Amino acid sequence: MKHATHAQHILYLAVIPWYRQECVNVLAGRMGDSLRVFASEYGLDPTVRTGIDSGNYTLVSRRGILADRILFQAIPLEVFRTKGSVVVDLNPRSFSAWAVLLYRRFTGKRILVWGHLHPRRGAGTKTAAVRRAMRRIASGAILYGYDSVTAARSELPNQPVWVAANAIYKRTAMHSTGLNQTRNTMIYVGRLEMSKNVDQLILGYRDSELWRVNVRLGIVGEGSLRKQVQEQAEEFGLSDSVDFYGQVNDEAELAKIYGQAIFSLSPGYVGLSATQSLGFGVPMVYARDAPHAPEVELRRLGFMQEYEPTTADGLAAAMKVAYAKYISIPESTTDRIAVTTASFYSAEIMSDGIISGLLNNAVEYGTDGWPIGKNQE
Numbered sequence: 001m002k003h004a005t006h007a008q009h010i011l012y013l014a015v016i017p018w019y020r021q022e023c024v025n026v027l028a029g030r031m032g033d034s035l036r037v038f039a040s041e042y043g044l045d046p047t048v049r050t051g052i053d054s055g056n057y058t059l060v061s062r063r064g065i066l067a068d069r070i071l072f073q074a075i076p077l078e079v080f081r082t083k084g085s086v087v088v089d090l091n092p093r094s095f096s097a098w099a100v101l102l103y104r105r106f107t108g109k110r111i112l113v114w115g116h117l118h119p120r121r122g123a124g125t126k127t128a129a130v131r132r133a134m135r136r137i138a139s140g141a142i143l144y145g146y147d148s149v150t151a152a153r154s155e156l157p158n159q160p161v162w163v164a165a166n167a168i169y170k171r172t173a174m175h176s177t178g179l180n181q182t183r184n185t186m187i188y189v190g191r192l193e194m195s196k197n198v199d200q201l202i203l204g205y206r207d208s209e210l211w212r213v214n215v216r217l218g219i220v221g222e223g224s225l226r227k228q229v230q231e232q233a234e235e236f237g238l239s240d241s242v243d244f245y246g247q248v249n250d251e252a253e254l255a256k257i258y259g260q261a262i263f264s265l266s267p268g269y270v271g272l273s274a275t276q277s278l279g280f281g282v283p284m285v286y287a288r289d290a291p292h293a294p295e296v297e298l299r300r301l302g303f304m305q306e307y308e309p310t311t312a313d314g315l316a317a318a319m320k321v322a323y324a325k326y327i328s329i330p331e332s333t334t335d336r337i338a339v340t341t342a343s344f345y346s347a348e349i350m351s352d353g354i355i356s357g358l359l360n361n362a363v364e365y366g367t368d369g370w371p372i373g374k375n376q377e
Helices: 018-034 077-081 095-106 126-137 147-155 198-208 226-235 251-259 272-279 294-301 312-326 331-342 347-359
Strands: 009-012 035-039 062-065 070-073 086-089 111-115 140-143 161-163 185-189 216-220 242-246 261-266 284-287 304-307
Touching (some): 009 347, 018 035, 018 347, 070 095, 086 095, 095 111, 095 126, 111 126, 111 347, 140 147, 140 347, 147 161, 147 294, 161 347, 185 198, 185 251, 185 272, 185 312, 198 226, 198 312, 216 251, 226 242, 251 261, 251 272, 261 272, 261 312, 272 284, 272 331, 284 312, 294 304, 294 331, 304 312
Parallel strands (some): 009 035, 140 161, 185 261, 216 242, 261 284, 284 304
Antiparallel strands (some): 062 070
16 A cells, blocks of 8 residues: 555555554555555554554654644645545544545545544543544544444534444454363453553452462553553552563464463453453453543444452452352353454454545445444343
């Protein structure tokens, strides 16, 4: 896609992280030179960087304004000129997205916004109102989750919407990976930051006493709290029962880790880790009252157990309940979890939503926002 010279359609985005690679691969295979992709090294968060193959996109320079509160990216002329569709981020803090949005609207060219319908703090915030303003200018919106469709229709009844469900893997990679293995681990996969409440993991594990029956705790990820969490494990004498894997992006390595897991944990907000866990057939335990990303809608499919309060004590109790509930489920069930998840959240499904939006092909969603004709159970 990078070397197309007369692209009809354009994705002009702030950042495309590594976990978009499979979706980008599908887009490239289906659209070829009719699609061109532009992105910067990173957007406003320097910890989230573009990580797809360099041949899949064209790098554009970026600059943070007002201490990185506002993003400005270089805008290639074809983003303004193309007669096809252009997609920009649904991000009020991107000056460049606004510039492209306004220019193409007032010159009668098709322009779509793509992103989360609302910020994690909810629909009543000031930035949510600004997002709605961006959508009013746009020709349509591509959203990350099905549950967002109903709210989007309520806010702007006449605007078309599409869903590009926030997926990581292709359908063929989404299956249970624990066949012929003994599952003896509960795992956390994600950034080790305070917003994820990872400081509760060791305390919850200690108080659950599941280490007494040889259930291990696996922690996959990096972040500013890694040292603190490791010190907690040492302080409570649990170092021999806790595995720190560091950052793992390799699909095969993650499949092995999930193949040992009875269930996964999300003591903070739920995001892509839900897609990943259920995609490998592993149930998830999550805090009910955290400010979740749209992926929490996967609870509709079952095998996501919520708990409250969002404390170490609440997590410990949830661990014990989940262990009793999930330790004996057959591998046929875990494979069904993965297959059902793949029917809504795969790289192919994600790319379908993007392509339908680009080509202005209508997609039927039910009154609940989910695709008509697909079983959610």
